[in-house]
Amino acid sequence: MTSSAQDPSPNPIQSTVKEATYELLRQNGLTTIFGNPGSNELPFLGEMPEDFRYVLGLHEGVVMGIADGYAQASGQAAFVNLHAASGTGNAMGALTNAWYSHTPLVISAGQQVRSTIGMETMLANVDAPLLPLPLVKYSAEPAAPTDVPRALGQAIHTANQNPKGPTYVSIPYDDWDVEAGPVSEHVADRMVQAAGAPTASQLQHLIATLSSANSPVLVLGPDVDAARANTDAVTLAEELSLPVWVAPSAPRCPFPTGHTNFRGVLPASMDGISALLDGHDLIVVIGAPVFRYHQHEPGDLLPAGSRLLHITCDPAEAARAPMGDALVADIAEVLRLLATEMPAAGRPPLSRRVIPSAPQSVGEALAPETVFDVINAVAPEDAVFVNEATSTVGALWDRVEMRHPGSYFFPASGGLGFGMPAAVGVQLACPDRRVIGIIGDGSANYGITALWTAARERIPTVFIILNNGTYGALRAFATLLECGETPGLDVPGIDFCALARGYGVAATRAPTPETLEEELTTALQSSSPTVIEVFTTTISPF
Structure with missing residues (x-):
């Protein structure tokens, strides 16, 4: 007597957590990874699929800034890969800017092997989900390896829902080779939409x-x-x-x-x-x-x-x-x-406000207003400006014309180190527009290693460094707060052209408006990054 029942089919091939995660990222358009790897991250990054791109930054704060600029300019979430607690800590200053600018970032951080976290082995991130709070919308360390793809899916959809913002997932590095399980079969195919029209x-x-x-x-x-x-x-x-x-x-x-x-x-x-x-x-x-x-x-x-x-x-x-x-x-x-x-109000049209003429320059120190007038005259009509010259913000808004959406980016929480990395990320997201980073000399030192990434990736951002040898905004605050003479406000003697060349970036100095016009015109025609250093006078932001 024979049975009519068919033999059961063999079990389908199960994907690993790593394979399921890459598919999830792929289906959500997150095929560019911004990171600075450590040992906990290597099992995830090893044998990375060929359709993914890894953008290396030399410091986690720079990594976060590049990703922040990229996500804001593209309007899409960006995926960041950090190294455990120390790497997350290095990126926290930049994370404040991302939080207050509503930037959709999906941040992953490597974690030690699950069985060793409680022993606080080297590079274990104890209570990992607490570390980035309150600067993320969602923070988790999945309770089991099989929940990693679902938790990352939650992070992606949470980051993209209004108000957009960063999310964080800590992942033990022995999770990646575990079979993902049946739940992961559905995670990559999900779509989450929102509607928020007024009644x-x-x-x-x-x-x-x-x-x-x-x-x-x-x-x-x-x-x-x-x-x-x-x-x-x-x-x-x-x-x-x-x-x-x-x-x-x-x-x-x-x-x-x-x-x-x-x-x-x-x-x-x-x-x-x-x-x-x-x-x-x-x-x-x-x-x-x-x-x-x-x-x-x-x-x-x-x-x-x-x-x-x-x-x-x-x-x-x-x-x-x-x-x-x-x-x-x-x-x-x-x-x-x-x-x-909205019906028209019938009010008379307004008149354009009047901007005063730029003050005189002092020797080879140009007035910031003069610098901005030159930039405004030379920059393309659809140029994008990334600004971190904090003492000259008012003068820039007065004198640099921004016409199109996505034309200006500034650190939303005042966390220095945003400007140079963000300018790289914005240019990466907007290859058809020219990005000009306007960076103060004090700010430049926080994110200077972004130049290496720009050179390595051949990202043609133009960096204009306004060098006045001091923390100009702090000097203005010292006056406002009646602090008297205050130590630690001057940063003289830094050669930004030499630093830029050391990172592989072409650099020049512009001592006159005419030189600045020539050098900026040349830089905007280049397919590689350029630094232009300009000595400037000090002005107050108030």
């Missing part, structure tokens, strides 16, 4: 509020640029003849700086903001916190007789604000609807 009644309330105001003003923040909603913001401003300010300490440019309605960047102080917005009965803040203050200049939160309306993609920003009504929604969709349905 019809909410939209009508916004329109009615704006229409009834006598003298409304628009304050735009970085999330407008991140959402690529700049054009709709222009339409709204023109329809209502609104003066437009950019929110304090702006890390991105949400509105064209040459537009007649543009008024500048608000100062990062209570008293300063209230003074500039005095006379407006309605303050509409879109895509920014309300407000991120810096220098302590107490004053009224709002001018007398004004009310504030806050539109944000971040529930935490809405919840912690001390004033105003808030709507949490998709920034791009809100601006699109307002630009489409």
Whole structure:
């Protein structure tokens, strides 16, 4: 007697955790890995698939900065691979900028073998998920090897949901060769979407509020640029003849700086903001916190007789604000609807603000205003500017015209070391646009090794280093805070051209406006990175 039942088919070939992870990354477009490897990371990186690219940075802070610039400029998440606790610690300063700029980063960190973590062996990251908090949206060390792909999937989808931001997963290095298990078969094929449009009644309330105001003003923040909603913001401003300010300490440019309605960047102080917005009965803040203050200049939160309306993609920003009504929604969709349905106000058009002439240079030390005038004249119409010359921010916003979305990046939390790495990452993400990094001499030393990555990867970023031999912003703060003479504020005698050449980057010095024009023109035609050092006078950011 024979059985009609067929013999069971052989078990399907199981993928390893490593194979399942690479497939997950591949399906989510994360085929560029930014990292600086240590021993815990080698089992993951060994035999990396040929369709993946590894971008090496010489310090984890630089790695994070390059990835931050890349993710912000591309609008897509970036994958970062760090080395255990020490590498994560090295990257924490840069992580503050990524957190406050809502940058979608998926950060993985190597961990010691699972059975040895409790013994605190060398390079064990004890309580690993606690280390990056509170600067990540999600932090985990999977409880079992088979949960690694799912946990990384959660990190990817969490990083990409509004408000976007960094996530962190610690992975023991003996997990990679374990069979992934059945759960991982579904992880790579998932798609998570969000919808955040205002309801019809909410939209009508916004329109009615704006229409009834006598003298409304628009304050735009970085999330407008991140959402690529700049054009709709222009339409709204023109329809209502609104003066437009950019929110304090702006890390991105949400509105064209040459537009007649543009008024500048608000100062990062209570008293300063209230003074500039005095006379407006309605303050509409879109895509920014309300407000991120810096220098302590107490004053009224709002001018007398004004009310504030806050539109944000971040529930935490809405919840912690001390004033105003808030709507949490998709920034791009809100601006699109307002630009489409808002009736014109019939107010007269505004006049363009007047920018004063640049002051005289002193010998071979150029006035920063003169430097920015030259840059503005020479740079391509769609150039991208990455700025970390912190004492000259106001002069740059006044004199360098930014016309298109994604044209400006600045450290969102003031963490130095962002500028040079981010300029590399932005250029990597935007090969069809030219990136100009404007870097202070104090800031340059925090991320100087980014030059090596730029040279190795042949990334044609132009770095203009403004060398005034001091921490200019700190000198201004010392005066503001009445600190008197303060040690540790001068950094003279650094030869940035020599440093750049040591990392394999072409470098030159520009002692005159004419030389700067010539050297910048040449650098913008190059297919390799260039450093231009310019000695400058010191100005105050206040």
